[in-house]
Amino acid sequence: MTAADNAALVDVEDIHTYYGKSHVLHGVSLSVGRGEVVGLLGRNGVGKSTTLKTIMGLVNPSKGRVRFEGNLVTGLPAHRLARIGIAYVPEDRRIFRLLTVMENLRTGLDRRGVSDERKQELLDKVFTFFPRLAERRNQAGGTLSGGEQQMLAIARAMMLVPKIILLDEPTEGLMPRMVSQIRDIIDVLHREGVAILLVEQNVPLTLEASQRVYIMEKGSVRHHSAASELRVNDAVIHQYLGV
Amino acid sequence: MSQRTATIYWTGFSVILALLIVAPLVLPEFWQRFVTEILIWGLLAMSSDILIGYTGMVSFGHSAFFGLGMYGAAAALLSVRPPNLWLAILYGLVGSAGVALFVAYFSTRLRDIYFAITTLIFSQIFYVIIFTWTDLTGGENGLTFRRPELAIPGLFSVPFTSDTLHWFVLAMVTASYLILRRITQSPFGMVLQSIRENEARTRAIGYAVERYKMVSVMLSGLFAGLAGVLYAIQNRFAAPDFVYFLVSGETVIYNVMGGIGTLVGPIAGAAFFLLLRELFSRFFTEFYLIPVGIIFIAMIIFMPQGLLGFMRRWLNQ
Amino acid sequence: MEQISAFLQAIPYDQIVIQTLNGIVTGMILALVASGLTLIFGIMDVVNFAHGELFMLGAYIGVVVLATSGSFWLALVIATLVVALIGAALQITTLRPLLGRDPLTTILATFGISLVLQNYALWQFGPVARKIQEPFTGRFSLFYLEYPWYRILIAALSAAIIGGFWLFLKYGTYGIWIRATTQDRVMAQAMGIPVPWVHTAAFAIGSGMAAASGVLFGPLVGVTHAMGLDWVLKAFIVVVVGGMGNLGGSIAASIFISLLEAYAAIWVDPAQAVIVSFVVLILTLLFRPTGLFVPTPK
Secondary structure, rough: HHHHHHOOOOEEEEEEEEEOEEEEEEEEEEEEEEOOEEEEEEOOOOOOHHHHHOOOOOOOOOOOEEEEEEEEEEOOOHHHHHHHEEEEOOOOOOOOOOOOHHHHHHHHOOOOOHHHHHHHHHHHHHHHHOOHHHHHHOOOOHHOHHHHHHHHHHHHHHHHOOOOEEEOOOOOOOOOOHHHHHHHHHHHHHOOOOOEEEEOOOOOOOOOHHHHHEEEEEOOOEEEHOOOOHHHHHHHHHHOOOO | HHHHHHHHHHHHHHHHHHHHHHHHHHHHHHHHHHHHHHHHHHHHHHHHHHHHHHHHOOOOOOHHHHHHHHHHHHHHHHHOOEEEHHHHHHHHHHHHHHHHHHHHHHHHHHOOOHHHHHHHHHHHHHHHHHHOOHHHHHHHHHHEOOOEEEEEEEEEEEEOOHHHHHHHHHHHHHHHHHHHHHHHHHHHHHHHHHHHOOHHHHHHOOOOOOHHHHHHHHHHHHHHHHHHHHHHHHEEEOOOOHHHHHHHHHHHHHHHHOOOOOOOHHHHHHHHHHHHHHHHHHHHHHOOOOHHHHHHHHHHHHHHOOOHHHHHHOOOO | HHHHHHHHHHHHHHHHHHHHHHHHHHHHHHHHHHHHHHHHHHOOOOOOOHHHHHHHHHEEEEEEEEHOOOHHHHHHHHHHHHHHHHHHHHHHHHHHOOOOOHHHHHHHHHHHHHHHHHHHHHHHHOOOOOOOOOOOEEEEEEEEEEEHHHHHHHHHHHHHHHHHHHHHHHHHHHHHHHHHHHOOOHHHHOOOOOOOHHHHHHHHHHHHHHHHHHHHHHHHOOOOOOOHHHHHHHHHHHHHHHOOOOOOHHHHHHHHHHHHHHHHHOOOOOHOOOOHHHHHHHHHHHHHHOOOOOOOOO
C-alpha cells in the first residue's frame, strides 16, 4: 500500500474562516477516508455548514489547508473541485427551480469525456433509485415537493460520479417515510464506495449511518470518536447537543 | 475631534483657502478661469457626494439639478432688469429644489439600480423638454444673458471682474463646504451614514429612513443648483448640453476619482479630471476622453477608494 | 351619430398602420439589443452602460467590411463575431476584477468603457455619418408610401436571432449552463459549471447581439459615434419595464414601447415622442416595479 492509499480522501487541517468580520471557524480539523461515512454533529450555528462550504471551495479560509486525495486544494474554485470528485448537497437543497428535473441532472451530467452510453447508464441508475424523479423528469424543479427536491439534489450530485458527497442536513423538514428513504440512499452510496460527510441534526440517523462522528461546538471540533462508542455513550451527546 | 487633529485640519484648510484666494492674482487669465471652473464643478461633485458617499444612493440625476439651477438663473437674469444676482440665485435654487422634490419622492420608493436608472431618465426628460421647448428655453442654442453685478442691496453695486467673480465663487463654495461639513458631522449626518451602511438596521432602530432620504436629496439638489447658478453667472449662457446625462456621469466620475464620503475628495476629483483633460487635450485634441477614460477605469479597479479616500475616516471625525 | 362618424373618419388609419409597422420594426431591433442587456444583467448583475457602444461598434465594423467586401451579410456576421470577442476581452479585463464589489463599480466601469469606445470611434471614423447600404432595395406599396422590404427583413431577422437564442438557451448544453448560472451562481459552480467562463460567454453573446442590431439598423440611420446613446437608454427602460432578467418580458416591453412611441409620433414631434418611454418607465416603477409583463409576486 502506498502513502496515497493510506491518505484520507479529504483532509481538513486547522481551518479558520471568516464571514466579514465574524470569526466562524476557529481551527477545524477533520478527515474522511475513502468510502467512509462520517457524521458531523453540533447545535445550530456552530459552523457545520461553513465547514462543508470551505471544503467545497465556496468559501475561502483565511488560514489552514484542505487536501483531497493528498493534494492541496485550498482556495480552488468550486467548479474545479466538483470536477475532481467532490459533490455538494446544500441545506435547503437549492435545486434549479426553473430548470426541469432532467435539466437539473444534466448540469452534472454534461461534462467532457463522458460518453453518451455512460450518461444513459447514470441516468438509468438514478431513475431506478428515484422512480418519482423519473415520473417527473420534465417538470420544473420548483414544482416538486420538499422530499422530491431533496431526492433531486442528491441525484444531481450523483451525476458528477463523485468520490465524496458533502450532505448538509438532508432530512430537515422531511416526513419520516422520506427520512428512511434518505437513510437507504446513504447506505446505497456507501456500498458503491462513495464517501459521505454527513451534517445532520437527526442524531440517531447519523449514529446509525456513520462509521465515525465529529462533534462541533462554537466553530471547532470538540469530540471525535467511532459512531459505535457514541451509540452507547449518550453523556457526550447530551453535553454537546442537549438532546 | 481631538485638539491636535483639529489644528492640523484647520491649518490645512487655511493654507488651501489662502492659495485659492491668491490664485487670481498670480495666475494668467486662462488658468484663473480654470480654477474658478474647478470650484464650480467641485461644488456640484460635493453635492453629489451627499447622496453617494453619505447616504449611499447612487444618482445620475445631478445634471437635472445643475441644469435647472442654470436655467433658473437664466430666467431671472433675462426677465428682470437690471439683472439681479440674488434673484438669479433664488430662482436657480427654486428651480433645482423643484426637481429635487420630484426625485426625492422617487428616492423613497426605489432602490439601488432602479433609483440610479430613474434619476438618469429624469435628466433625460428635462433634457428633452428643454431641448424641444425652444420658445421658452432657446432649445438647442440655449440662452445667453448678461452677467449681473455684485450687489448688496442698499450698499453698493459693482460689476464683476474675473478676480472678484473668482472670490465670490470661492466664498460660495467655501460656505457650502462648511455648511455641508457641519451637516454631515451632525446627528442628522450620522443617520445618513447609518442608512448607507445598513438601511434595514437603521429602519429597525426606529428612524424614518424615508424622511432622511428625502432631506438628503433636497440638500444635494440645492447645492447642485447653486453650482448651476454660479456656472451661468460665470459663463453667461445656459445650454441643454448641461442637462444631458453625461454631465451626471462625469460628476459621479469626479466623486469616485476623488474619493466618496469625504466632501473634499470630489472637489479634488474634479480638479484631477479637469487637469487631465487639459493635459491630454494638448496631445490628443478632442479625444482626451480616451486616455482619461482608461485612467478612470484603471482607478476603479486598482484604486477604488479614490485619491482622498484614505483620508475619509480622518476627514469625517 | 354624425360626430362619431366624423371622429372615425378623422382617425388617420393609414398612418396608424404605417406606424404599427414602423413600431414593430424598431421594436424588434430594440428587443435584440435589450435581450443582450437582459442576459448580461440576469446572469451577472452587471448594468452594461457600454451596450450602446457595442451596438455602435457593430455598425462601424459593418461599414468597414461592407466597403471592402461589398457583402452586407458578410458584414453582419463579421461584425457580430468581432464585437463578441471585444466584449469577451472587456469582460475579462475590466469586469472580472470587479466581481463581488459594490454594483456601483460595474456601472461606472461600463460607463467609462462607453466613453472610451465612443471617443475612439469618433477618432477613427470622424464625425461625419457613414452609410450602410441595404442588401436590397425593393419596396412595396403601402397606402401613400413605398415601404421598404428591407425593414420587414430587419424585423424578421431580429426575431430569428432572438428565436435562435431562445432555442439555444432552452435546449443547448451551454444554454442550460447559462440558465443555471443565472438562477443560482453558487450551486452552478458546485455542479462543476465554470461560472467565470459562463459569464464571459454571456457577455460575448450579449455584445454580439448588440452588434448585429447595429448592422441591421445601420441602413435606416447614419452610423455615427453617438448612435448608441439613445439606444442604451431605451434598452434600459425596456429591461426594467419588462422585468430585470426576464427575456420574454423585455421582448414584449420592446414592442410595446416602440409601438406607443410610433403612434405618439403621429401627433407630436418625434424628438418628444421619446418621452413616452420615460413615462412608461415611471408608471411601471410606481405601480408594478417588478415589471409590466411579469405577474406581481405575492
